[in-house]
Amino acid sequence: MTLTCGRHRLDLSYPRVMGILNVTPDSFSDGGHHLVPDDALRHAERMLAEGAAIIDVGGESTRPGADPVSPQEELDRVAPVVEALVRELDALVSVDTSCPEVMREAASLGAGMLNDVRALEREGALSAAIGSGLPVCLMHRQGEPHDMQQAPRYDGPIEEAVADYLAGRVATCEAAGLRRERLLVDPGFGFGKTVEHNLRLLHRMERLAELELPLLVGMSRKSMIGKVLARPVEERLPGGLALTALAVERGARILRVHDVGPNVDAVNMTWAVLKEGC
Ligand code: YH5
Numbered sequence: 001m002t003l004t005c006g007r008h009r010l011d012l013s014y015p016r017v018m019g020i021l022n023v024t025p026d027s028f029s030d031g032g033h034h035l036v037p038d039d040a041l042r043h044a045e046r047m048l049a050e051g052a053a054i055i056d057v058g059g060e061s062t063r064p065g066a067d068p069v070s071p072q073e074e075l076d077r078v079a080p081v082v083e084a085l086v087r088e089l090d091a092l093v094s095v096d097t098s099c100p101e102v103m104r105e106a107a108s109l110g111a112g113m114l115n116d117v118r119a120l121e122r123e124g125a126l127s128a129a130i131g132s133g134l135p136v137c138l139m140h141r142q143g144e145p146h147d148m149q150q151a152p153r154y155d156g157p158i159e160e161a162v163a164d165y166l167a168g169r170v171a172t173c174e175a176a177g178l179r180r181e182r183l184l185v186d187p188g189f190g191f192g193k194t195v196e197h198n199l200r201l202l203h204r205m206e207r208l209a210e211l212e213l214p215l216l217v218g219m220s221r222k223s224m225i226g227k228v229l230a231r232p233v234e235e236r237l238p239g240g241l242a243l244t245a246l247a248v249e250r251g252a253r254i255l256r257v258h259d260v261g262p263n264v265d266a267v268n269m270t271w272a273v274l275k276e277g278c
Contacts, residue, residue, distance in 0.1 A: 095111045098116050099122065111134065202217075245267075
Protein backbone atom coordinates (compact mmCIF):
# COMPACT_ATOMS: atom_id res chain seq x y z
CA MET A 1 0.00 0.00 0.00
CA THR A 2 3.07 2.25 -0.01
CA LEU A 3 4.86 3.06 -3.25
CA THR A 4 8.53 3.92 -3.17
CA CYS A 5 8.95 6.89 -5.52
CA GLY A 6 12.63 7.75 -5.47
CA ARG A 7 13.29 9.60 -2.19
CA HIS A 8 9.53 9.88 -1.51
CA ARG A 9 7.15 7.27 -0.12
CA LEU A 10 3.55 7.48 -1.29
CA ASP A 11 0.93 6.06 1.08
CA LEU A 12 -1.89 4.61 -1.04
CA SER A 13 -3.93 3.23 1.84
CA TYR A 14 -6.36 6.03 0.91
CA PRO A 15 -6.99 7.78 -2.44
CA ARG A 16 -4.63 10.59 -3.43
CA VAL A 17 -4.80 13.48 -5.87
CA MET A 18 -2.30 14.09 -8.68
CA GLY A 19 -2.25 17.67 -9.99
CA ILE A 20 -1.76 18.19 -13.73
CA LEU A 21 1.00 20.56 -14.80
CA ASN A 22 1.09 21.00 -18.57
CA VAL A 23 4.27 22.46 -19.95
CA THR A 24 3.23 22.61 -23.58
CA PRO A 25 3.77 26.03 -25.21
CA ASP A 26 0.05 26.80 -25.13
CA SER A 27 -0.01 26.40 -21.33
CA PHE A 28 3.01 28.24 -19.93
CA SER A 29 4.48 30.64 -22.39
CA ASP A 30 5.52 34.25 -22.55
CA GLY A 31 3.68 34.61 -25.83
CA GLY A 32 6.61 33.32 -27.86
CA HIS A 33 8.17 29.91 -27.46
CA HIS A 34 9.81 30.39 -24.11
CA LEU A 35 8.41 28.34 -21.29
CA VAL A 36 8.29 30.15 -18.01
CA PRO A 37 9.33 27.79 -15.19
CA ASP A 38 8.32 30.44 -12.64
CA ASP A 39 4.65 30.23 -13.63
CA ALA A 40 4.82 26.44 -13.58
CA LEU A 41 6.44 26.55 -10.15
CA ARG A 42 3.76 28.83 -8.73
CA HIS A 43 0.99 26.67 -10.16
CA ALA A 44 2.57 23.53 -8.66
CA GLU A 45 3.02 25.24 -5.31
CA ARG A 46 -0.66 26.08 -5.24
CA MET A 47 -1.69 22.53 -6.14
CA LEU A 48 0.51 21.15 -3.32
CA ALA A 49 -1.00 23.64 -0.85
CA GLU A 50 -4.46 22.44 -1.95
CA GLY A 51 -3.52 18.87 -1.10
CA ALA A 52 -1.99 17.29 -4.21
CA ALA A 53 0.31 14.38 -3.34
CA ILE A 54 1.91 14.28 -6.79
CA ILE A 55 2.56 16.80 -9.58
CA ASP A 56 2.30 15.28 -13.07
CA VAL A 57 4.45 17.19 -15.54
CA GLY A 58 3.69 16.70 -19.23
CA GLY A 59 5.39 18.22 -22.26
CA GLU A 60 3.67 16.27 -25.03
CA SER A 61 0.13 17.21 -25.92
CA THR A 62 -1.82 13.96 -26.20
CA ARG A 63 -5.09 15.67 -26.94
CA PRO A 64 -6.89 14.25 -29.97
CA GLY A 65 -5.31 15.63 -33.14
CA ALA A 66 -2.21 17.10 -31.46
CA ASP A 67 1.05 17.29 -33.41
CA PRO A 68 3.94 15.00 -32.41
CA VAL A 69 6.82 16.50 -30.44
CA SER A 70 10.51 15.55 -30.84
CA PRO A 71 12.27 14.00 -27.82
CA GLN A 72 14.59 17.01 -27.63
CA GLU A 73 11.73 19.47 -27.59
CA GLU A 74 9.89 17.45 -24.95
CA LEU A 75 13.06 17.31 -22.86
CA ASP A 76 13.59 21.07 -23.20
CA ARG A 77 10.07 21.69 -21.92
CA VAL A 78 10.01 19.15 -19.11
CA ALA A 79 13.54 19.08 -17.66
CA PRO A 80 13.75 22.66 -16.29
CA VAL A 81 10.34 22.28 -14.64
CA VAL A 82 11.14 18.90 -13.06
CA GLU A 83 14.41 20.29 -11.79
CA ALA A 84 12.73 23.37 -10.27
CA LEU A 85 9.90 21.38 -8.65
CA VAL A 86 12.38 19.00 -7.06
CA ARG A 87 14.82 21.67 -5.91
CA GLU A 88 12.44 24.41 -4.82
CA LEU A 89 9.47 22.40 -3.56
CA ASP A 90 10.86 18.91 -2.88
CA ALA A 91 7.71 17.74 -4.70
CA LEU A 92 6.87 14.18 -5.70
CA VAL A 93 7.00 14.69 -9.46
CA SER A 94 5.54 12.33 -12.01
CA VAL A 95 6.48 12.75 -15.66
CA ASP A 96 3.86 12.15 -18.35
CA THR A 97 6.02 10.79 -21.17
CA SER A 98 6.42 7.89 -23.61
CA CYS A 99 9.95 8.86 -24.53
CA PRO A 100 12.90 6.84 -23.14
CA GLU A 101 15.28 9.84 -23.17
CA VAL A 102 12.81 11.90 -21.15
CA MET A 103 12.31 9.02 -18.69
CA ARG A 104 16.05 8.71 -18.07
CA GLU A 105 16.61 12.44 -17.69
CA ALA A 106 13.57 12.91 -15.45
CA ALA A 107 14.76 10.13 -13.13
CA SER A 108 18.23 11.65 -12.90
CA LEU A 109 16.69 15.06 -12.05
CA GLY A 110 14.79 13.57 -9.12
CA ALA A 111 11.35 12.70 -10.52
CA GLY A 112 9.53 10.07 -8.44
CA MET A 113 7.18 8.41 -10.94
CA LEU A 114 6.73 7.77 -14.66
CA ASN A 115 3.33 8.07 -16.32
CA ASP A 116 3.18 6.62 -19.82
CA VAL A 117 -0.01 6.87 -21.89
CA ARG A 118 1.63 4.31 -24.24
CA ALA A 119 2.28 1.79 -21.45
CA LEU A 120 6.03 1.50 -22.27
CA GLU A 121 5.32 0.29 -25.83
CA ARG A 122 7.76 2.70 -27.50
CA GLU A 123 11.09 1.20 -28.43
CA GLY A 124 13.50 1.53 -25.51
CA ALA A 125 10.84 2.73 -23.03
CA LEU A 126 10.63 -0.50 -21.04
CA SER A 127 14.36 -0.67 -20.42
CA ALA A 128 14.54 3.07 -19.64
CA ALA A 129 11.73 2.63 -17.10
CA ILE A 130 13.41 -0.38 -15.53
CA GLY A 131 16.68 1.53 -15.30
CA SER A 132 14.98 4.51 -13.63
CA GLY A 133 14.07 2.46 -10.57
CA LEU A 134 10.77 4.42 -10.41
CA PRO A 135 7.15 3.27 -10.29
CA VAL A 136 5.38 3.40 -13.66
CA CYS A 137 1.74 3.97 -14.57
CA LEU A 138 0.68 1.84 -17.56
CA MET A 139 -2.30 3.32 -19.41
CA HIS A 140 -4.65 1.72 -21.94
CA ARG A 141 -5.28 3.47 -25.23
CA GLN A 142 -6.54 2.52 -28.67
CA GLY A 143 -4.70 4.11 -31.58
CA GLU A 144 -2.46 7.15 -31.40
CA PRO A 145 -3.47 10.71 -30.39
CA HIS A 146 -3.74 11.86 -34.03
CA ASP A 147 -6.32 9.21 -34.97
CA MET A 148 -7.63 7.64 -31.76
CA GLN A 149 -10.99 9.42 -31.68
CA GLN A 150 -11.88 8.75 -35.35
CA ALA A 151 -14.05 5.65 -34.88
CA PRO A 152 -13.15 3.82 -31.69
CA ARG A 153 -14.67 0.34 -31.50
CA TYR A 154 -14.22 -2.74 -29.35
CA ASP A 155 -15.25 -6.33 -29.95
CA GLY A 156 -16.99 -7.29 -26.73
CA PRO A 157 -17.21 -5.44 -23.41
CA ILE A 158 -14.72 -2.57 -23.22
CA GLU A 159 -13.74 -3.34 -19.62
CA GLU A 160 -12.62 -6.82 -20.73
CA ALA A 161 -10.53 -5.41 -23.58
CA VAL A 162 -8.93 -2.85 -21.26
CA ALA A 163 -8.32 -5.37 -18.46
CA ASP A 164 -6.81 -7.89 -20.92
CA TYR A 165 -4.53 -5.27 -22.44
CA LEU A 166 -3.33 -4.02 -19.06
CA ALA A 167 -2.80 -7.58 -17.75
CA GLY A 168 -0.72 -8.30 -20.87
CA ARG A 169 1.43 -5.20 -20.39
CA VAL A 170 1.90 -6.01 -16.69
CA ALA A 171 3.03 -9.53 -17.65
CA THR A 172 5.46 -8.17 -20.27
CA CYS A 173 6.90 -5.68 -17.77
CA GLU A 174 7.30 -8.31 -15.07
CA ALA A 175 8.94 -10.73 -17.53
CA ALA A 176 11.44 -7.98 -18.46
CA GLY A 177 12.31 -7.44 -14.80
CA LEU A 178 10.07 -4.55 -13.78
CA ARG A 179 8.76 -5.59 -10.40
CA ARG A 180 5.02 -5.65 -9.84
CA GLU A 181 5.47 -3.44 -6.76
CA ARG A 182 6.44 -0.66 -9.15
CA LEU A 183 3.35 -0.81 -11.40
CA LEU A 184 0.10 1.16 -11.50
CA VAL A 185 -2.64 0.81 -14.12
CA ASP A 186 -5.01 3.29 -15.79
CA PRO A 187 -8.00 2.63 -18.10
CA GLY A 188 -7.13 5.71 -20.17
CA PHE A 189 -10.39 7.63 -20.28
CA GLY A 190 -10.76 9.42 -23.63
CA PHE A 191 -7.93 7.58 -25.37
CA GLY A 192 -9.66 5.84 -28.29
CA LYS A 193 -13.05 5.66 -26.58
CA THR A 194 -16.51 7.06 -27.29
CA VAL A 195 -18.52 8.73 -24.51
CA GLU A 196 -20.47 5.49 -24.10
CA HIS A 197 -17.22 3.52 -23.81
CA ASN A 198 -15.94 5.93 -21.14
CA LEU A 199 -19.17 5.82 -19.12
CA ARG A 200 -19.34 2.02 -19.22
CA LEU A 201 -15.65 1.74 -18.32
CA LEU A 202 -16.18 3.83 -15.21
CA HIS A 203 -19.36 1.92 -14.34
CA ARG A 204 -17.48 -1.40 -14.61
CA MET A 205 -14.18 -0.22 -13.17
CA GLU A 206 -14.31 -2.90 -10.47
CA ARG A 207 -13.20 -5.28 -13.23
CA LEU A 208 -9.86 -3.43 -13.31
CA ALA A 209 -9.50 -3.63 -9.54
CA GLU A 210 -9.14 -7.40 -10.12
CA LEU A 211 -5.64 -6.70 -11.46
CA GLU A 212 -4.77 -5.90 -7.82
CA LEU A 213 -2.58 -2.94 -8.72
CA PRO A 214 -3.10 0.70 -7.74
CA LEU A 215 -5.61 2.29 -10.13
CA LEU A 216 -4.97 5.77 -11.51
CA VAL A 217 -7.70 7.61 -13.41
CA GLY A 218 -7.79 10.82 -15.43
CA MET A 219 -11.19 12.25 -16.36
CA SER A 220 -10.70 15.90 -15.40
CA ARG A 221 -12.28 18.31 -17.94
CA LYS A 222 -12.42 15.58 -20.59
CA SER A 223 -14.98 15.50 -23.38
CA MET A 224 -17.03 12.74 -21.75
CA ILE A 225 -18.18 15.47 -19.33
CA GLY A 226 -18.56 18.00 -22.11
CA LYS A 227 -20.72 15.66 -24.17
CA VAL A 228 -23.02 14.41 -21.40
CA LEU A 229 -23.62 17.87 -19.90
CA ALA A 230 -23.10 20.04 -23.01
CA ARG A 231 -20.48 22.12 -21.18
CA PRO A 232 -17.40 23.86 -22.57
CA VAL A 233 -14.06 22.90 -21.01
CA GLU A 234 -14.12 25.72 -18.41
CA GLU A 235 -17.50 24.55 -17.02
CA ARG A 236 -16.72 20.88 -16.44
CA LEU A 237 -15.67 20.91 -12.78
CA PRO A 238 -18.99 19.87 -11.16
CA GLY A 239 -19.35 16.98 -13.61
CA GLY A 240 -15.75 16.02 -12.94
CA LEU A 241 -16.31 15.96 -9.18
CA ALA A 242 -19.19 13.51 -9.65
CA LEU A 243 -16.85 11.27 -11.68
CA THR A 244 -14.14 11.58 -9.02
CA ALA A 245 -16.55 10.36 -6.31
CA LEU A 246 -17.65 7.40 -8.43
CA ALA A 247 -14.07 6.50 -9.33
CA VAL A 248 -13.05 6.50 -5.66
CA GLU A 249 -15.99 4.28 -4.84
CA ARG A 250 -14.91 1.90 -7.61
CA GLY A 251 -11.36 1.60 -6.33
CA ALA A 252 -9.32 4.47 -7.84
CA ARG A 253 -6.28 5.30 -5.70
CA ILE A 254 -4.87 8.23 -7.70
CA LEU A 255 -7.07 10.89 -9.31
CA ARG A 256 -5.30 12.90 -12.00
CA VAL A 257 -6.98 16.34 -12.06
CA HIS A 258 -6.60 20.00 -12.99
CA ASP A 259 -8.64 21.48 -10.10
CA VAL A 260 -6.89 20.09 -7.05
CA GLY A 261 -8.69 21.77 -4.13
CA PRO A 262 -12.26 20.79 -5.09
CA ASN A 263 -11.16 17.27 -6.03
CA VAL A 264 -9.34 16.77 -2.70
CA ASP A 265 -12.63 17.64 -0.95
CA ALA A 266 -14.60 15.27 -3.20
CA VAL A 267 -12.09 12.45 -2.57
CA ASN A 268 -11.98 12.97 1.19
CA MET A 269 -15.78 13.23 1.49
CA THR A 270 -16.28 10.05 -0.54
CA TRP A 271 -13.60 8.26 1.45
CA ALA A 272 -15.16 9.28 4.78
CA VAL A 273 -18.33 7.45 3.74
CA LEU A 274 -16.52 4.39 2.32
CA LYS A 275 -14.40 3.99 5.47
CA GLU A 276 -17.58 3.28 7.41
CA GLY A 277 -17.81 0.01 5.52
CA CYS A 278 -14.31 -1.18 6.53
C1 YH5 B 1 -4.92 9.91 -18.28
O1 YH5 B 1 -6.15 9.79 -18.38
N1 YH5 B 1 -4.57 11.93 -19.79
S1 YH5 B 1 -3.32 13.89 -21.21
C2 YH5 B 1 -8.42 16.27 -23.14
C3 YH5 B 1 -9.15 17.14 -22.33
C4 YH5 B 1 -8.79 17.33 -21.02
C5 YH5 B 1 -7.68 16.67 -20.50
C6 YH5 B 1 -10.42 19.09 -22.69
N2 YH5 B 1 -2.37 11.99 -19.56
C7 YH5 B 1 -4.20 10.93 -18.96
O2 YH5 B 1 -5.46 15.22 -19.60
N3 YH5 B 1 -2.13 10.11 -18.03
C8 YH5 B 1 -3.45 12.54 -20.14
O3 YH5 B 1 -10.24 17.73 -22.88
C9 YH5 B 1 -2.82 10.98 -18.81
N4 YH5 B 1 -4.18 9.05 -17.51
C10 YH5 B 1 -2.83 9.15 -17.39
N5 YH5 B 1 -2.18 8.26 -16.62
C11 YH5 B 1 -4.99 14.25 -21.70
C12 YH5 B 1 -5.76 15.10 -20.77
C13 YH5 B 1 -6.94 15.82 -21.33
C14 YH5 B 1 -7.31 15.64 -22.63
